[in-house]
Amino acid sequence: MPKIQSPPGMRDFYPDDMRQQNWLFDAWRDVSRSFGFVEYEGPIFEYLDLYKLKSGDGIVSELFHFQDRGEREFAIRPEMTPTLARMIAARANALPRPIKWFSIPRMCRAEKPQKGRLREFFQWNADILGLDEMIADAEVIAVVVAFLRRIGLSPSEAVVKVSSRPLAARLLESIGIAPERQGGAFDLIDRMTKTPAAEFDKKWNDEFGGSAPAARLRSVFRQSSLADAEAALGGIDGPAREAFADLWNFLKAFDVADFCRFDPGVVRGIAYYTGTVFEVHAADRSHRALAGGGRYDNLTGLLDGPNVPGVGFGMGDAPIQSLLADLGRTPKLDEALDAFLIDADARFFPQLMAVANRLRANGLRADFSYKRQALGKQFKQASSRAARVAVIIGEEFEQRGELIVKNLATGQQQAVAIEELATELSRL
């Protein structure tokens, strides 16, 4: 039989990997719930049309899609937003507001794998729907920052770059780029940090140099605070500016502003987002975006649903794990047993089983060797299984109903009556 490996861009999760994954998911869940979000889930694949509707026919080559026997066309979900839109649209009028939902879907994209980007991955999604106010935008960012703090990242390691589509449009307009030309301008700006400066300047000047030379664009779009950008422009005003100031005040009120920077270069596509946009990056730019999100005016519009505004983000598991590994910040995790049971002699094995049954019934994690062998060997196993204590069943048990409980971290041991074993272990 030929050797078959895992498909390209897909991962096996051995127990060590699974612990890391669960640790990450626990952080995502705990943080989501601490902000009052509730969890939802959808199907692993949807009708292909759902994705065509949102992203156009060009999306199909990026999807894993197939037909069932009824020749219906499906695609494994490449993102969660269309599913969310479908679910919200179906019950839009029945759901109490605000809708604060999160999910950790597994998804697939038919891409060529590279660093921090796989064909199968998990992506934390959190959205606030049914509320068109800046406090929601700020709270969504606050959730992201709470997560960054939770996994031990500081503002010197991860930053949230925040902008606003209407504000960035206003900035472009103020340097002389008319609204109908801004789509092309944003396409270029989106790639500004990846493109060598000279090459970018040439492309920009070829297309927009007549209105605003590249140097002028840089003076406005390479700012880390709105005040600096305004100074470069000589002041701007209007609703976009007020809304953004509002957002910033809420970010301060949520106590997350230290992680946030104004960066009008954050564009994130042009069709989808309509208001606030943000991305999370490693401060040293060693990775692709760790997360991205923003406000969309009408999530359910393309499904003929009622108008529901929303704001949310997605964060993939791969870039985060990759960053933590590079920083040496991967947590040390084990699945420790509460007790490893040891028989002093093979004749005590039936009693050992009885003790194991008793501990397990009490919700404790207990295990033992399948082989009857020397005490030393059994202790070795107890250590390698990271058990908190070893419990010896021997002569004392036969004579007085006592077990020897040895704390494997301190080396101390004591006799404990069988009746008190479970409570004693819970206490230790």
Place this chain on the structure above:
RNA sequence: GUGAGUGUAGCUCAGUUGGUUAGAGCACAAGGUUGUGGUCCUUGGGGUCGCGGGUUCGAGCCCCGUCACUCACCCCA
């Protein structure tokens, strides 16, 4: 789809100008140890040297092809 780099044990790697039976550390297993683990010692299992072809008396090493992985480009919802 395009380009570059890398393929030797489960992992990290060594392997001389091409030369006998391809090695080490870690990990795994057994023993040293019939009432005490972590650190020690001994032994063992594990390899189609990614795969196929070529050159050669002889290829892990050289050549061609191919596949896989990694990184980057395209794209990024």
